[in-house]
Amino acid sequence: MLYLSTRGQAAPRDFEGVLLAGLAEDGGLFLPATWPVLSPAEWRALRGLPYPELAARLMQPFIGEALTPATLLGLTEAAYAGFGSPAVAPLVQLDHRSFILELFHGPTLAFKDMAMQLLGRLFDQVLARRGERITIVGATSGDTGSAAIEACRDRDAIDIVILHPEGRTSEVQRRQMTTVLAGNVANLAVRGSFDDCQDLVKAMFNDAPFRQEMRLAAVNSINWARIAAQIPYYAYAALSLGAPDRPVAFSVPTGNFGNVLAAWAVREMGLPVERLIVGSNRNDILARFLAANDMSVKGVEPSLSPSMDIQVSSNFERLLFELLGRDAAATAETMRRFRAEGRMPVPEAAWRRATELFRGVALDDEATLAEIRHLWDRAGYLADPHTAIGTAAARAAAPRDPAIPVVVAATAHPAKFPDAVARATGQRPPLPPRLADLPAREERFSVLPAELDAVEDFVRAHTRRNRG
Numbered sequence: 001m002l003y004l005s006t007r008g009q010a011a012p013r014d015f016e017g018v019l020l021a022g023l024a025e026d027g028g029l030f031l032p033a034t035w036p037v038l039s040p041a042e043w044r045a046l047r048g049l050p051y052p053e054l055a056a057r058l059m060q061p062f063i064g065e066a067l068t069p070a071t072l073l074g075l076t077e078a079a080y081a082g083f084g085s086p087a088v089a090p091l092v093q094l095d096h097r098s099f100i101l102e103l104f105h106g107p108t109l110a111f112k113d114m115a116m117q118l119l120g121r122l123f124d125q126v127l128a129r130r131g132e133r134i135t136i137v138g139a140t141s142g143d144t145g146s147a148a149i150e151a152c153r154d155r156d157a158i159d160i161v162i163l164h165p166e167g168r169t170s171e172v173q174r175r176q177m178t179t180v181l182a183g184n185v186a187n188l189a190v191r192g193s194f195d196d197c198q199d200l201v202k203a204m205f206n207d208a209p210f211r212q213e214m215r216l217a218a219v220n221s222i223n224w225a226r227i228a229a230q231i232p233y234y235a236y237a238a239l240s241l242g243a244p245d246r247p248v249a250f251s252v253p254t255g256n257f258g259n260v261l262a263a264w265a266v267r268e269m270g271l272p273v274e275r276l277i278v279g280s281n282r283n284d285i286l287a288r289f290l291a292a293n294d295m296s297v298k299g300v301e302p303s304l305s306p307s308m309d310i311q312v313s314s315n316f317e318r319l320l321f322e323l324l325g326r327d328a329a330a331t332a333e334t335m336r337r338f339r340a341e342g343r344m345p346v347p348e349a350a351w352r353r354a355t356e357l358f359r360g361v362a363l364d365d366e367a368t369l370a371e372i373r374h375l376w377d378r379a380g381y382l383a384d385p386h387t388a389i390g391t392a393a394a395r396a397a398a399p400r401d402p403a404i405p406v407v408v409a410a411t412a413h414p415a416k417f418p419d420a421v422a423r424a425t426g427q428r429p430p431l432p433p434r435l436a437d438l439p440a441r442e443e444r445f446s447v448l449p450a451e452l453d454a455v456e457d458f459v460r461a462h463t464r465r466n467r468g
């Protein structure tokens, strides 16, 4: 399997090259040169497989010869062995047509573990064979950071620096990152928004000498391996509900557009996905785009669903590339104008194609609290604010045909956002026993302004300290 950059100027490469590169050198994102498509009979044959086996089978075409099937299966089995549910990603029925796909049973209680537990092992495998070290730089609005740190802590060949927006995550999210005192881990609170953190990470990748000197790698969903590892759970849900012989819809609380892009990918691979519903908070750029082709950046505003306090959704570029007929020059020019003007000029025909499949629904904080309360009162289900945005969006934009089930991606455990959940329901969800002492653990992090030089110096110092 070869991968192409959405901006067309970086050399195509195989999975291992993409895993280690993260962002393409031309600033674009990698996508498979062709999508692996399974026939209905091949899909049916995957029904009922244990999750680790399904994940290995679906990821093998993306990984190609980088790993043998037996090695990949060993990695997926190890990645999901520690999850708190034997199903790994259990599907819970909410009403006659709505289902919740719980993606938060991993070590850091958010859907990021589904990919990150595998990514850490993939990095280890590849780096050991090559005898190389990397420095991971990542941006987080709260969940990617802790999942990446958990997956990479104490690994010999990896140093990791995670940037989070100062004061804009929940306390549980921050402590899950900053209380990991492993020598290879560093946390940076940036005075700015998640978008500033993400810009800084991309700027480090675009600084070629720095990128080479540090041997930078990515754990954000700019790294194709992250998306590849998120595809299996959508297939798992769809197959459980009767696909490929029955269409399904997904509702995905969305920020950086990586999770919903993985749902879109299973459609490219041949499963009948009827609709993709994108849930947003008051940072509603994606909902505005889908309603009126208005992809214009406003300032990031804090909300009760902080992991989605994002305006510039990295992975939208991958969809844009497809909507523009895989025209890399047009994609590069559209992204250049978006950056320069703060507004993305998506051609009318491409926008219409997007609206055939996608719907956008935005909820403010009051509506989010009302939905958490509604789920608790009506179904006895305690949802975190991100998941609640997904369930409300699902009701608002479900396909007209009631025979089509709608699966909501439950992206975080309610205990990560106890204040919002308690405000809505009076219930304060406890952390699992292994995290019960989190509020008392020692924290370690540095604070810096959103300035590239300062952040690069910090990353350099951290890496040099560990490389000796």
Ligand SMILES: Cc1ncc(COP(=O)(O)O)c(C=O)c1O
Pocket: 110, 111, 142, 143, 144, 221, 253, 254, 255, 256, 257, 258, 259, 260, 307, 308, 386, 387, 411, 412
């Ligand atoms: C809990 C939670 N829900 C939803 C999202 C949005 O997912 P994505 O950025 O893949 O769109 C995130 C962050 O990525 C998250 O942490």
Ligand SMILES: N[C@@H](CCOP(=O)(O)O)C(=O)O
Pocket: 139, 140, 141, 142, 143, 144, 145, 219, 220, 221, 222, 255, 256, 258, 307, 308, 314
């Ligand atoms: N919500 C995310 C933001 C980063 O998204 P990613 O999928 O690109 O890593 C977070 O929790 O950090």
